[in-house]
Amino acid sequence: MNTAPEADRDKPRGPTAVSPRTLKRWRRNLADERAEARVYRELAGRRTGEEQQILLALAEAERRHEAHWTELLGDQVGKPLRGHWRTRVLAQLARRLGGVFVLALAQRAEDRSTYGIDVDATPAMAADERIHGEVVRGLATRGRTRMSGTFRAAVFGANDGLVSNLALILGIGASGASNETVLLSGLAGLLAGALSMGAGEFVSVRSQRELLDAGNPSPEASAALPDLDVDANELALVYRARGLSIAEAERRAAEVLASCTLATEIAPRGSHGEHEAVGSAWSAAASSFCFFASGALVPVLPYLLGLEGYTAMLLGAGLVGLALCATGAAVGVLSGASPLARAVRQLTIGYGAAGVTYLLGLAFGAS
Template identity: 70%
Template sequence: MTETHSPPDSFSSSNVPAPTPKQIKKWRNYLADEQAEGAVYRDLASRKTGEEREILLALADAEKRHEQHWRDLLGPHIGKPLKGSKRTRMLGWLARRFGGVFVLALAQQAEGRTAYEADADAPAKMLADERIHGEVVRGLATRGRQRISGTFRAAIFGANDGLVSNLALILGIGASGASHGTVLLSGFAGLLAGALSMGAGEYVSVSSQRELLAAENPSPKASQAIGDLDVDQNELALVYRARGMSSNDAETHAKNMIANFTAHTKLAEDAEHDKHEAVGTAWGAAISSFFFFASGALIPILPYMFGLDGLQAVWVASALVGVALILTGTSVGVLSGSSPLRRAIRQLAIGFGAAAVTYVLGLLFGATIA
């Protein structure tokens, strides 16, 4: 029977039995992955500044503890350095060339897929580290998501709507027996009308949302009045009770505000800026929505632009749109930290389902007209 190695929680490997060839191979792979993960964090840090850079470098330093654990276990069996897993190497390649929230989202998923949970050779402290690292990366990724969420939402929704609506439009018209020219003209009309509608709708939507958020911000004059309040009989506590605090908490908070009042004291919470940032700008959302809808709506028209017709054009258009839907679904899955495959399949099913309905309706109406 092979003796099981059980390192203590202190990451020490002294006075342990000689490792088996299987353990040596596994530990060397773990060491390579830890080294690659540390490199990913350093590459990401090189593209950041300020606090985010410091956090990423601290994560890279933390990975060195894990490296040392496997070095200690391997001892003289450490051998030549190995490459990390393909997934980690790909993450490193993306980090060096792009950085950004998508790489952070992928890193978040990678931290959540640790193999240490089912491995007796990895101490509990190491597994706990990986869990905490995942939450740190989640926090950094959330910052990035908030910065791009408004424009990204408009871009993804715009592209998806363009793909699905124009594919459904040209399939429905084509199935009715309309000529090649009519299908092509309808496709371009749907592209322009949909892009203008999406752009205008996003502008109004984001503008309205920002106005509603602005209406929630306390008045600057109210903040200036804090210093002149009657300390014994003030209504500042009512402000915090109106925001949902209990009576006792509101009174305590109001007293602290008055006691620590300065010329820069504000009633507004620091999160107000983040809320506006998460919504995005009206023009940014409108322009993104317009161009991404147009780019998505152009794809199902391409076969007709190159002279294809009938079922051949239908199959080519459907295949092109299917690839694009998979890409948009995967992007959303990666950014949200959920399964990219599941999101891609969902996008594909919804898009093709809508197109199939209009195609069948086109066949029915075409037969009726004939």
């Protein structure tokens, strides 16, 4: 629990007794609370039902924090300040985009709260901010689950396109091949890789969904319910095989026997969530194809614009580096991790792979 120093405890807490720096900090906190409440209201405006109610409740909680700073400032609230630039940008994104990306940014904003070390914030306010972060994390997790299959295919596709085609172009370019050969090789790598990625992602997702479907109860099992020996109650064994405890399995079995409805009752634990996480095979394949093609096009662009030799290779490598940083940062934001760390990781891996291919091209090239 954070407390003010002993010397400060005996001072009057009215605005006239504090320094200009403290007044400025209070006003800044007040502005940030107003800006955060706006973020949640903007997000709530793009949702309905339970999620909207949760976001409005968060906005109301920020209003309580706002009231705390207003009370401390008294008649020295002064001209309203603007919230932190991150929060203001977040509010604009919430108004125009919404979605899991903005929720992930809001989660990071809550995690950055300084109320835990602010002597003028109450322990309840610091605790509120921590809980708010978990609430937003829960909402963001819903969105991540819904988009995870397609997003995974998109990220993998873009990264593979960027790295594989950059490596191909650098390797062939370093070998001394003509500009036309490098360009044709890059375009061929784009088309072949995009088709391969799309087909592979379709087969992968479809196969995974089929494996999950194999665990669903058969229609014949429901038809057999009326003839079960209630004393033996072998239906409880079904639930135990699904992972339930003996007591819970017997309770569920009794409920099912009373209604004679089995199909949804014995679905594997988490099966619906697993299907959502896997996503659609067609959408995953389309995302993988399009994002691989868009990524693979980046290192080819300088050649399409008429550049040649090392100028084209260096420009292509620079564009790929920017794209790798962008995809890495996006993954970092959506996963709640540091965008900078993820961007550096993507860049290091991508340039490492392309650098190896470039050295091989120099070693075995024609010139």
